[in-house]
Amino acid sequence: MNADELYPKRVRSQKSDARRNLSFASRRRNPNLRMCQLLHLQHLDASESKINGSSICNIRSVTSLNLCGCTNITDMRLIGICTLPQLTRLSISWCVNIKGHIIGCGMSNLTYLELRGCDGLRDVNLNDISALLHLEHLDLGNCNNITGASICNISTLTSLNLTGSGCITDKGLSGGLSTLRQLQKKKQVTGSCLHSMPSLRRLNVSRCWRVHDENLRQMSTLTKLRYLDLSGCAVTGSTLGSISTLTHLDLSRCWDVTDVGISALSTLPELQHLTLCNCQKILGATLCRLPALRVLNVSGCSQITDVMLRAICALPQLEHVDLSDCATIMT
Template identity: 30%
Template sequence: MDKRGAQGREERFGVKKDWLRDTTVLWSFAGGFGQMMFGFSRVMGRKRVLQELSGARDGLFSLLDENLMLSILDKLQDYEDRQAWCLVCKRFLAVEASSRKSVRLLRVEVVENVLRRYRYVEELDLSRCAQVDDETLESIGNLTGNNLRSLNLTHSGKFSENGLLSLVKLCPSLQLLDLSYCSQIGDLCMVAIAQLAKLETLSLFNCRNITDAGLGCIAAGCKNLRYLNLRWCLGVSDTGISLISNNCKQLETVDLSFTEVTAQGLASIAVLQNLKNLFLDSCSGVDDAGLACLQKLQKSLLVLDVARCQDVTDKGLMTLASDRAPLQKLCLSYCLPITDGLLARLEKLKSLQVIRLDGCVIAGVGLASIGKGWKALREFSVSKVRGVTDGQIRSVVERCRNLQDLDFTCCRELTDLAITSVAACCKNLRSLKMESCSLVTDKGLALLGSNCTALEVVDFTDCNITDEGLKHLAACTGLRTLKLGYCLNITDKGIKYIASRCNNLREIDLYRSVEVGDSAVSSLAYGCPRLRSINLSYCTKITDASLHSISKLRDLTQLEVRACSLLTSAGFVSIAGGCRKLLELDIKRCTSVDDNALLAIAYGCPNLREVNLSYCRITDIGLMAIARLSFIQNLKLLHLKGVSLDGLVEALFSSGALRKVKLLSSLRMVLSGLTTQAVESRGCRLRWMDKPES
């Protein structure tokens, strides 16, 4: 066998030579064939080996019981493993197709072919397909029919009420419909949706053309609703909310954030005896009188968010705090001064698991007095609260020892003593965020690394830590997200400590950590093969060698290398060859990058969604290569001296998927009004920016 051909197939299908592992699966053959043992982890995808074992195209696999095959398939959780399963033989492919209930697509053009193959799909996610139109919705209805239970159309801006009407007639069993950010839909679409009598979940996040009339239609037809998201639906008032409340008695979750709801609307919501989750973020009409109306929900309400409700005071919140209230999550961020009296009253909430006080002014004794009654507390957030001290944090963690998530972002008075207290008391800590706590040093991380080994998320952005601190932190081998931006004292040595032990790392942020170089990036690419997001912006020491290392990360979806002036097009050719799953790329101020890089990226990374090309030395050719990508939705195009006006206009019209483009304000006077109007009519928002040239 040609070794080069075998190697090529291994690279194509992600096959590694060590695929035979300790795991074993018992294969049972009906009709007296007995049992056979195969060691496997990724054995299902090794078509060549399995064909040799079977001696025929489908061989002994044709004798396998289908239920047994389905049982084995259920144990393959990794996407690539399941893809490899389909390569074994036609029997395996057919079994996988018959079992697939959920599909998420990136390209609207393949919808029909995919649904013809997977005839039993119940959940369809088209949130990445920006060009879903009426014809597509009708095809979905014809191919899925009564099987379809869930449909996600987030950011899809091309369909109308006619397409929705066709869909709901053909798919009457729909239970979940997500229309978030579908800015084109209005009350006529609600008339169509009202025909879905079985609908339980409806998200209309940021659908600003919907009014009370549309909600009235939903209320009349969708009486089984349990979840309703009206966040940023600016045309909704108390009247529409009242119609929903009076007709949809099964509602459990309602999001009215950024709407004009007042006490009158909350009074109607109070009749929903099953309501568990209520979100009122930034509702300027909500006040103490409105909260008083919610007293009727004390026995059912589990989550309450009144962040940024400026007219809510401690008096209003006290009416909701009682020994019998089962409230588990309370968000009071940026909404009122927190008094000792309110904190004392909140202590009665024995079931409280999450409390967020971000940006609040905490008066009196404050945090030092809380926690005695919150034995179940899991998450505590005081981000951007001034005056938080080590002693206050010690008091909280000593009383609430089951804490798993802590957010102390911008609590600038905290020192290593706070971390020492956390490490001593919170053995099950999963997330610790201490961005801009500049008094934190390596000393605090020593105890954290030894006591809190279950940590998964850590943010020490702009903290005074060094390589020695990272050596201690590396003991937290389960880390998945690590943010070390603006840590000016960490070097390649410290990053190597992390890479050698934290092999499950998915995201690392080294923004402006200027001492980090190629050696650190190489160690990350080798030691953390599951990395999906890397931020190396302003790490000016890195070269194309770093990009070559990063190209080995097959799962990478986000790469930021802003202002890394030593990077050239050759490095991005490597990225294009290896990181085919890349969705977001930021190369702003990479002044040595030219059209060759973009041509390679456009060819090798066809799924790109967002690209920042500002200040790059590219021409119309490079810009067009990116603009013509099928999925490109967000472009930042500031100070592109090599791009002509005609090239820019052509790029704006090249992709129907574009949703947002940043341009210099000076171009606003140059581009014709008809051009900008035509672009925006396609669902693309133009943001005009004033940015210096240098």
């Protein structure tokens, strides 16, 4: 989920909505509007603006605040923001002058915190974040000085985004996160830390080049996992049959996936969505063994033929097939 979804730039015709939702685009159209006059404002989007945050602390009714890309925001300015009693969602992504020294002080109701691209953050700053007893979603993408060692102290997390964070390791994530339901991470991890995350339902490890078939065996302990993105990983698919709860699986650009690997998926009784984009070694013969399949994407799979297509289309639940760039299909 991105910041645009959480902090929509809404300026509606109804007066009540206008008082509760403000983007800086609307403020530019109303230059006489003062921040201190917005006594009932709940949603404020000031992203990419020159605001320094000094006036925001006067808007005590704000519940969601987007300061993404506001380079004038500093730790000192955050002190006032941290006192906002109703604040539940805060984005300070790409606020490059934030070092994180006071993040976690106050903001006792915060459930969503986005810190993407705040390279000044260190593991020690995450110790303070663990004091946020209601925090459920944390985005630390592109925070390149965090190893993950302190993330496990944040015991309430259900969603964690670590994409592009270059120092995150399996060791750093192996200490807990038992409540985590959704995880996105990249490159440095192998997956050996996943045993400590039994509540995972969505896992995105796309382009994690260290993830391979043996690591996937450990995922059999993830009894709630429904969505798995392995696109761009060096896997064959042969060990995926043990994750029996999967409903969505993405193996796009997994160059080593073959029909043998796909045959292992026949033990996944609930698999409904399968993406195999540009898996060049697949002929398609074993796809017929996936009776629960509803959506299949084999775009760019150049070896699938008309004969295989007819067999695939006989799957009883199949509703949608993407065959784009399948050069050998003539019908």
